[in-house]
Amino acid sequence: xxxxxxxxxxxxxxxxxxxxxxxxxxxxxxxxxxxxxxxxxxxxxxxxxxxxxxxxxxxxxxxxxxxxxxxxxxxxxxxxxxxxxxxxxxxxxxxxxxxxxxxxxxxxxxxxxxxxxxxxxxxxxxxxxxxxxxxxxxxxxxxxxxxxxxxxxxxxxxxxxxxxxxxxxxxxxxxxxxxxxxxxxxxxxxxxxxxxxxxxxxxxxxxxxxxxxxxxxxxxxxxxxxxxxxxxxxxxxxxxxxxxxxxxxxxxxxxxxxxxxxxxxxxxxxxxxxxxxxxxxxxxxxxxxxxxxxxxxxxxxxxxxxxxxxxxxxxxxxxxxxxxxxxxxxxxxxxxxxxxxxxxxxxxxxxxxxxx
Amino acid sequence: xxxxxxxxxxxxxxxxxxxxxxxxxxxxxxxxxxxxxxxxxxxxxxxxxxxxxxxxxxxxxxxxxxxxxxxxxxxxxxxxxxxxxxxxxxxxxxxxxxxxxxxxxxxxxxxxxxxxxxxxxxxxxxxxxxxx
Numbered sequence: 001x002x003x004x005x006x007x008x009x010x011x012x013x014x015x016x017x018x019x020x021x022x023x024x025x026x027x028x029x030x031x032x033x034x035x036x037x038x039x040x041x042x043x044x045x046x047x048x049x050x051x052x053x054x055x056x057x058x059x060x061x062x063x064x065x066x067x068x069x070x071x072x073x074x075x076x077x078x079x080x081x082x083x084x085x086x087x088x089x090x091x092x093x094x095x096x097x098x099x100x101x102x103x104x105x106x107x108x109x110x111x112x113x114x115x116x117x118x119x120x121x122x123x124x125x126x127x128x129x130x131x132x133x134x135x136x137x138x139x140x141x142x143x144x145x146x147x148x149x150x151x152x153x154x155x156x157x158x159x160x161x162x163x164x165x166x167x168x169x170x171x172x173x174x175x176x177x178x179x180x181x182x183x184x185x186x187x188x189x190x191x192x193x194x195x196x197x198x199x200x201x202x203x204x205x206x207x208x209x210x211x212x213x214x215x216x217x218x219x220x221x222x223x224x225x226x227x228x229x230x231x232x233x234x235x236x237x238x239x240x241x242x243x244x245x246x247x248x249x250x251x252x253x254x255x256x257x258x259x260x261x262x263x264x265x266x267x268x269x270x271x272x273x274x275x276x277x278x279x280x281x282x283x284x285x286x287x288x289x290x291x292x293x294x295x296x297x298x299x300x301x302x303x304x305x306x307x308x309x310x311x312x313x314x315x316x317x318x319x320x321x322x323x324x325x326x327x328x329x330x331x332x333x334x335x336x337x338x339x340x341x342x343x344x345x346x347x348x349x350x351x352x353x354x355x356x
Numbered sequence: 357x358x359x360x361x362x363x364x365x366x367x368x369x370x371x372x373x374x375x376x377x378x379x380x381x382x383x384x385x386x387x388x389x390x391x392x393x394x395x396x397x398x399x400x401x402x403x404x405x406x407x408x409x410x411x412x413x414x415x416x417x418x419x420x421x422x423x424x425x426x427x428x429x430x431x432x433x434x435x436x437x438x439x440x441x442x443x444x445x446x447x448x449x450x451x452x453x454x455x456x457x458x459x460x461x462x463x464x465x466x467x468x469x470x471x472x473x474x475x476x477x478x479x480x481x482x483x484x485x486x487x488x
Contacts, residue, residue, distance in 0.1 A: 246456075247453065248456065248459040250411065251451060251457035251458075254411055254443055254444065254447075254448065254449045255443060255444035255448065256440040256441065256442070256443035256445065257440075266459050266461075269459075269461040269462075270459070272461075
């Protein structure tokens, strides 16, 4: 009689991945984010134009979309009509879209000077403005790609900073208890009790008004992290309070482990499943924080592109009515936030083994 | 004498509601000896044993009398650093439900990596799970 085949039980990690893969929306969110981050890293290459290159003949140009001509994708030439900023395509005059065309100069990874772009026509007479141009004639699609570098990285760096700081404080607070706990928690509550928008603006004003874009970028991260760590610290502190009563913590103490070792090697790793989910669901707030700051003109400055400062054109209702493609950064924000939320929900459901 | 506990007294809580969990316990253990403490549930066996390395958390608990002499040094008067040096080396524990003493985050085989980063022991016990 042959042995029945037995499946070895899955390790917790394998079980988690299996459950995550079963959730379609989470996988979709994850794939979208992977694509967005990849495009952000290669922004100069993927974008057909540089974020500063302005086309003085084509202010407020509507989106130029490619069409199929047989099996090729082609782009028509547009010409100016009477009236201000009115354009129309000439269907007969088309040029094909090619890959790896030469175009504006840029620096790949901010280091390597490069001139090759992923796609384009290669002809100045036939520009390809997938989302049209803005008030200075700059390609909105390219600026969205360059802006994604700022917005997406602020999200990741911001949560890394604030969650590291928050986890550490939460672990220390929960493990030691007593006056240390009280002190740290009161500070957290103080930070959380001030409405975040006002806190952000107040913190912004502690920095000088005219700062370079790199400094603005660092400042935004510092401000958002300063606000963000408090809520993470509170939750981690609660988890630490219960974890420190567990027997493996007592066993570690009985072996002479220092409090630092217990907190960092035993208590905090047990909070990871919560922290990772909370981090994924918090990234949108950092992205939106940057959008708010730049929208209010106290964040990333022109000519640097960020999703926030591109939306300042949305303040003008005339522009919105006549040139709605200027809202494309809003669509980018929407897709990004949705993807993070789907992924975060999926991670949370996959980690919670008590649910299906 | 390796271990000499004299008239140990331990209370939980303060004031009139204080409960004296250990009331005048004394025993000695010489090198090479094995001592077995037997008693009904809740009589203070675990608390007495945990006191040897001062593992009972002292905000709820208070040592109100007695001394615990380990190799001649009183454990109840040691500072934290000296306590950590005796824990795991001179004094170590195997708790009830030993599997609960393992941190579920780590794999059991992380032995040598973990050990190398902790302080050196003068007299290491023969087996020590590194998942603690």
